[in-house]
Amino acid sequence: MEILKTITVDKRSKISPQDQIFMFLFKHILSHDLNYHEVLPAPDALAKHLDVAIFEVEHAYHLLSIHKFIDLVDDQYIVTYIEIENLLLSSMMTINDSIKALHKTPSMKLVYAKKIQPDQSFFDRSSYLTNESIYEIKRIFYADAKVIGVMSNYISLTRFPDFIKHFSETRTLYELFSSAYKLHMTRSNRILKAISLSPSEAALLNDKPHTATFKTFSKLYDQYHRMISYAEFITSNDFAYTFKINI
């Protein structure tokens, strides 16, 4: 918030006050001087501080909102720009590491772990065979206290009959597969889709139904190129994926 004390508006400038406010905030959000989830001053307070009309601030905030740099949450404008190079989707970065990269503390909560009876569409997208017995582990991932995503991992009990015996809430699947089966996750194939949150998904993410989010469908392979886990991960609406490609 210190950076906001340096904001000024040059009223003699040819650039309108709203554009000056937009550019100041935009630059400092891009440079991460204004961090993810930082609260911006209310438009009337900032307008008073800058001695400009409220609509000038509102217009700047509106432009930042439509480009997804800030969002209005519970009557407060907060920074929602959290882009980190090579975040999660394009690397084998862990969810916890990607949360740490945001300078947040990662944690997770088990929603349930149980045998399920999936429909045909699940078998189509997961490549599991219809006669396989499937175990679902659904967990919520948090960055500090905020939900960042909900992950379902699907394990075939036909392939790993004693999986349940090895599973514990606090143990990562990597640890489990590595110690119990000497298998390592070495490759992942992921499909990214923009979806509309169902009411039950929205409830888990503390978001509104029909909000657009990303859903990733991941197949994880071991060192012998066998699929050992299939996962579906829904991230919160303000979660972005960044690719950095050297040409």
Added chain:
Amino acid sequence: MDYIIIDKTSKIPLYIQISDSIRHHINLGHLKHGEKLPTESSISGIFEVSVIVAKKAYDDLVKKGLVKRIRGKGSYVDTFKPIKVNLSSEILTIYEFMNGSERKLLSFEKVKNHHYAHPILDLDPQDDVYVLKLVTVANQMPLFYQVIYLPAKFVPAFKKDYIKHLTIFEILGKKYHLNPKQLVQTYRPMNLTSDLAMMLDMKKNDPAYYIRSVFYNDNEEKLAFFVMYANPKLLELEVDVDGNSQDNHS
């Protein structure tokens, strides 16, 4: 409905005959994606079969992934599969020239002090930027709506005809001998505004991809900046990732 042929003397179950004749005409291309099929009751009435038989025929087609039922509207041919793009290998060209797609230039102008492009491109408000708005159409459906910002200082006398045959990457390299060294792309989900929904032939608030791309040169100068909106029903983004992981997606 002349594509449905039933032989009541045949030993082949009636629902299979109905399903097979519809499938045959879908495969021949006579029935196209999105085409509405007759209702179960109209098949029942015309061919003097029970509604259950007609329903079973459609169940079979739905199971085969050829027909989609829309509650309250009816049954439709559903042969369109989303285009799957592998971001790991096709990222430089995917959004410009895709097989069977067509790019249409909607507008082309040179502007100063653009509220969004100038700060992103680190330009002074007085600097000129070329702004191109394009729509890419595949299978007669808008796949992307794209806005491209090119600083005039890097691409002086830019001509809109360049984009007919070249990608932006190629234009920067071949026409201007610039050397794009890095591309940074950011993917975000968004609910469409009514304006964008109209561009993509979608509905307001439908989910869509919002993709920002920036090309950098060796000196970390920003050579070009794109914003793209894409329909997720028509486009699936795929990534293959190798390497060891601690608890990646697990």
